[in-house]
Amino acid sequence: MLKQFFIKNGHIVDPSQGINSTGEIFIENGKIKSVKVSKSQSVKDSDTKKVIDAEGLYVFPGFVDMHTHLREPGFQHKETIRTGTLAAIKGGFTSVCPMPNTNPVNDNEAVTEFILRKNYSEGSCYIFPIGAVTKGQRGEELAEMWMMKKAGCVAFSDDGMPVMNSLIMRRALGYSKIFDVPIISHCEDINLSDKGVMNEGKLSTLLGLKGVPCASEDIMVARDIMLSELTGGRLHIAHVSTKGSVRLIRDAKERGIRVTAETCPHYFSITEAAVKDYNTNAKVNPPLRRDEDIEAIKEALKDGTIDVIATDHAPHHTDEKMLEFDRAPSGISGLETALGLSLRLVEEGILTIEGLIGKISLNPSKILGLEKGTLKAGADADITIVDMKKEHKVEAERFESMGKNTPFEGWVLKGRTVMTICKGNIFEIS
Ligand code: DOR
Numbered sequence: 477m478l479k480q481f482f483i484k485n486g487h488i489v490d491p492s493q494g495i496n497s498t499g500e501i502f503i504e505n506g507k508i509k510s511v512k513v514s515k516s517q518s519v520k521d522s523d524t525k526k527v528i529d530a531e532g533l534y535v536f537p538g539f540v541d542m543h544t545h546l547r548e549p550g551f552q553h554k555e556t557i558r559t560g561t562l563a564a565i566k567g568g569f570t571s572v573c574p575m576p577n578t579n580p581v582n583d584n585e586a587v588t589e590f591i592l593r594k595n596y597s598e599g600s601c602y603i604f605p606i607g608a609v610t611k612g613q614r615g616e617e618l619a620e621m622w623m624m625k626k627a628g629c630v631a632f633s634d635d636g637m638p639v640m641n642s643l644i645m646r647r648a649l650g651y652s653k654i655f656d657v658p659i660i661s662h663c664e665d666i667n668l669s670d671k672g673v674m675n676e677g678k679l680s681t682l683l684g685l686k687g688v689p690c691a692s693e694d695i696m697v698a699r700d701i702m703l704s705e706l707t708g709g710r711l712h713i714a715h716v717s718t719k720g721s722v723r724l725i726r727d728a729k730e731r732g733i734r735v736t737a738e739t740c741p742h743y744f745s746i747t748e749a750a751v752k753d754y755n756t757n758a759k760v761n762p763p764l765r766r767d768e769d770i771e772a773i774k775e776a777l778k779d780g781t782i783d784v785i786a787t788d789h790a791p792h793h794t795d796e797k798m799l800e801f802d803r804a805p806s807g808i809s810g811l812e813t814a815l816g817l818s819l820r821l822v823e824e825g826i827l828t829i830e831g832l833i834g835k836i837s838l839n840p841s842k843i844l845g846l847e848k849g850t851l852k853a854g855a856d857a858d859i860t861i862v863d864m865k866k867e868h869k870v871e872a873e874r875f876e877s878m879g880k881n882t883p884f885e886g887w888v889l890k891g892r893t894v895m896t897i898c899k900g901n902i903f904e905i906s
Contacts, residue, residue: 578591859898
């Protein structure tokens with residue numbers, strides 16, 4: 477670890493302090509010691525301390541992904557904590573929150589401790605685990621949420637396996653309220669989805685694939701908002717994909733209900749058309765939707781209805797994705813394309829750069845109660861340096877992630893992480 481160093485000449489954007497200008501950051505012992513935006517106080521080149529010259533680059537608080545699948549324990553053929561956190565670093569993420577659908581499920585403190593220990597020895601970034609809401613994610617009996625919270629879990633979710641029983645969901649929201657952590661809901665009425673594999677509509681009919689109607693998501697968003705209202709528990713809606721969800725969340729926020737929401741880059745970048753050649757790399761749950769959903773999601777990102785951009789990084793083995801569309805697992809490997817895809821929103825004028833950094837760093841930290849997403853003095857030196865002009869072609873074979881499953885193969889994205897600073901290490905990204 478470098479004990480002391482400066483980052484100078486970079487354009488610093490830190491919504492937590494309202495900073496959007498050129499300046500310098502002084503780092504000491506892995507912590508931010510000071511941030512100066514006035515050029516007059518600039519460090520001299522002759523200074524003996526190491527200087528990272530960020531001329532022409534943007535300097536952001538490290539990104540925080542509140543929805544990641546790291547697959548360990550149990551599915552190390554898809555991803556490990558080592559490879560998943562390296563993928564995070566490459567994408568500019570300094571903290572990730574792994575979902576509990578591992579094997580065994582992270583539904584007790586022993587698994588939580590295993591994940592944290594493993595990350596301590598093998599991980600490159602910080603991990604804040606998300607524990608299961610119910611034992612084995614079976615939706616029948618609440619897991620030991622308090623014990624998991626004490627062990628380090630920052631939220632609870634049965635992601636991938638919606639909690640279908642409303643009484644259990646009511647209890648989860650009521651119980652988690654006591655220790656003020658959010659319940660992250662994968663909103664899907666499993667019965668209505670009825671093993672569908674893509675968005676329901678004309679295209680699913682043409683392709684002969686079973687569809688999932690938007691109502692499958694919307695119904696559960698509505699239910700969970702009602703249960704949040706009933707219990708006063710904090711609800712966070714995962715991976716919003718429909719305009720119906722947007723409408724319900726907007727209305728709930730207006731009524732003062734304690735709900736927050738996230739979407740993922742694939743839900744504002746591509747439609748169901750991406751699966752038309754039976755491309756299993758575009759198979760994801762919830763499924764890719766229609767243009768009108770993309771428009772609604774963009775509007776929701778703009779007006780604050782959607783607080784967070786999360787990756788839902790869901791790596792799968794290439795052999796699994798090579799199965800027939802019906803049988804291939806759902807998921808997109810997202811950590812290494814999230815920034816480039818999200819910066820398109822800035823280019824389109826949907827978000828300002830501060831707005832984007834808020835959604836990818838500060839807001840998830842606030843929702844989860846993490847001391848992250850800021851460059852304030854005293855904070856961990858989690859810093860992402862980005863070349864906003866650098867174009868790069870998405871080539872899954874070059875991902876750090878073991879999951880090569882991306883529907884964005886061959887896309888040329890503008891804006892790339894060139895350096896990530898985390899846990900006292902400086903990662904230069906080529
Ligand atoms: O597409 C998805 N993949 N959606 C989920 O909810 C789970 C995830 C996974 O674990 O692969």
